[in-house]
Amino acid sequence: MPFRLIEKFIETLSPATMARLARRTPPSVIRRMAAKHFRQTVRWAAARSPFYQRAFAARGLDPAKIRTPADLGDFYTTPDDLVANAEDFICAPPSIVFESSGTTGRNKRVYYSNDELHSIGVSSAVGLAMLGITAEDRIANAFDFNIWIPGMVAHYGCMATGAFSLAFGKVDPIEVYRRLEQYKFTVILGEPTWLIRLTELAEQHGARPLRFLVGSAEEMPPDAVRWMENVWKPARVVMSYGSVEIGGAIGFQPCLQIDGYHMDNVDYLTEILEPDADGYGEIVFTTLGRRVMPLLRYRTRDVARLISEPCPCGSNFPCMSKIRGRRDELIVASGGNLYPLMFQNILEPLPELTHDWQVVFKLEGVREIMEIHVESTNGATADALDPRLRSQITDQYPDLMKNLALGIFQMRLFVHRPGELRVGRKLKRLVDLRFAHADRAALAPGLSDIRS
Ligand SMILES: [Zn+2]
Structure with missing residues (x-):
């Protein structure tokens, strides 16, 4: 069956079924799909985006001949490009924009369509399903609903899971703590420092059993994980790795076996730029499905390494290490x-x-x-x-x-x-x-x- 028909069929499935299917899909099939989507994304971007047209012309690159990231030579998209030229990336009418938190005055802008936001929600829901979160769970979403993305993305993810949820935003943790019993939440989403504060409240005033605490947007201190899991027994604390530019999450923790992340290589093609002797280098990704603002070889500034050994949990999704730091740090x-x-x-x-x-x-x-x-x-x-x-x-x-x-x-x-x-x-x-x-x-x- 051609990939297009398979993809149409997959879109009709529930996130839980997609998660089961994704776990069993042979890596070679995922690689072939990613290669096809990479070529399509390059051609789409080159035909419509003034930024990519200029970049390709300057390097004498023929988009029709680009088959792999290496064929793009020394071309990379940088955060500075998104600060200076975000609107020159746009290939189709956007419905929504997200801005990053910036320290330099002007922010990075990333545009999405309604369909893309929905797709990111479905991908997030598949990731949550791989963790073990089901439609029976009750989710408190305390990610920030600021101009940057995590609250909104998590909200679309919650909606796609079919679970009951409350979109708190980054409120005072006491507000979520007070409603734990009322809504019988089993899952709490929030930034690590926020989850730590919530856990301090629970340690002082009593905890309810939870199933999951899911963090993102900054690193979780490792000793905090053990302490939080003890307070919220039998909860598991898991993390994902994403950003405004990534949209959803490139990395997530569906198993206990890795001290890093499994990678979403359906939606992103990931490379490591200039790896050192231990394999650590800058994470670079290409979006494989986005049509409003496709990002080709986007430099994240985050440093990590890819793990070549298969994970003992049996998942076919490859692994990456935790983020070792920012390249600029x-x-x-x-x-x-x-x-x-x-x-x-x-x-x-x-x-x-x-x-x-x-x-x-x-x-x-x-x-x-x-x-x-x-x-x-x-x-x-x-x-x-x-x-x-x-x-x-x-x-x-x-x-x-x-x-x-x-x-x-x-x-x-x-x-x-x-x-x-x-x-x-x-x-x-x-x-x-x-x-x-x-x-x-x-x-x-x-x-x-x-x-x-
Ligand atoms: Zn695993």
């Missing part, structure tokens, strides 16, 4: 190539610290200073914490400790009160003030002494 310092995840691993074993921290790189003369700013819940002093921090570095990153011991750079620890560091939705983890183009705006508000 990689700091090349005297201590080596430093990513946010390294510091998360170093700070995680110290239980009195909150999940908010920031590391600032400065120069004093020519001497490099690495300032680690943390928040302590029990008033611990820097003198008390410093030896334990150093022992974590010695255990986990001996090369970093070696450079520190050699005096190549200095490390200083600063302890703040809880809540002093966080600013807005995301706290930039690594801030580099060593050079003229330093991003001082990214400094946490509690660090005003460095600001001035």
Whole structure:
């Protein structure tokens, strides 16, 4: 049967049936479908989008001859292109626009049609079904309904599951907590820091048994998962990886066996740009179904690696690691190539610290200073914490400790009160003030002494 007929048939199925079918679809079939959709997307975009027409003409690329991402040579779409030229990507009339949270003034804009939003909802529902969420579940959707996308996408996903839901938006967690009993919710969706706050309420005032807490939009601290699952027994805490530009989620956690994500390779073709010796590089994706604003080889700035071994859970969807950091948060310092995840691993074993921290790189003369700013819940002093921090570095990153011991750079620890560091939705983890183009705006508000 031709793919087109198979695809028409699949569209008539329920998300639960699609999830079962998708699990059993041989990888070779998914690869062939992705290759076909890639070629169609390139031709569609090249025929209609001024941005792609200019980019292809400048490189002498003939869209009819593009069969694989590699055929596009050095062409990539960047976040800057979406800030400067978003409307030049549009290939068909949009129904809705989403903007990203931006730090540079102008936001990225991504346009979708009503049909595309519906399709994203169905894909999200298939992902939720793979986790084990069914039409019998009752979902509290506390993702943000701001101008950026997660609340709306999750809402379309909830609607497509057939489950009962309440679209809270990112309200005070107490509002959701108060309604747990009334609506008998079994699933709660929200950002990790929001879910952590909700769990604190439940720990203090009593929890109801839940089936799932689903997070997205930022990384979930690993020790928070164990604690949350204990409070909400028998709940599982799972994460997905998506963004305004991705639309839905490229990565999701349908099984317990991976410390990363299974990848949606039906809706996205994913590549890793400039992988290092361990395979870590920037995640680049091409949308395979979108017709309003197709994204070809879009650079996410997020760094992860693809996992080639099949997952023990038996799913045919390939896996990727957790996000190791933002490409623009990689700091090349005297201590080596430093990513946010390294510091998360170093700070995680110290239980009195909150999940908010920031590391600032400065120069004093020519001497490099690495300032680690943390928040302590029990008033611990820097003198008390410093030896334990150093022992974590010695255990986990001996090369970093070696450079520190050699005096190549200095490390200083600063302890703040809880809540002093966080600013807005995301706290930039690594801030580099060593050079003229330093991003001082990214400094946490509690660090005003460095600001001035
Ligand atoms: Zn798996």
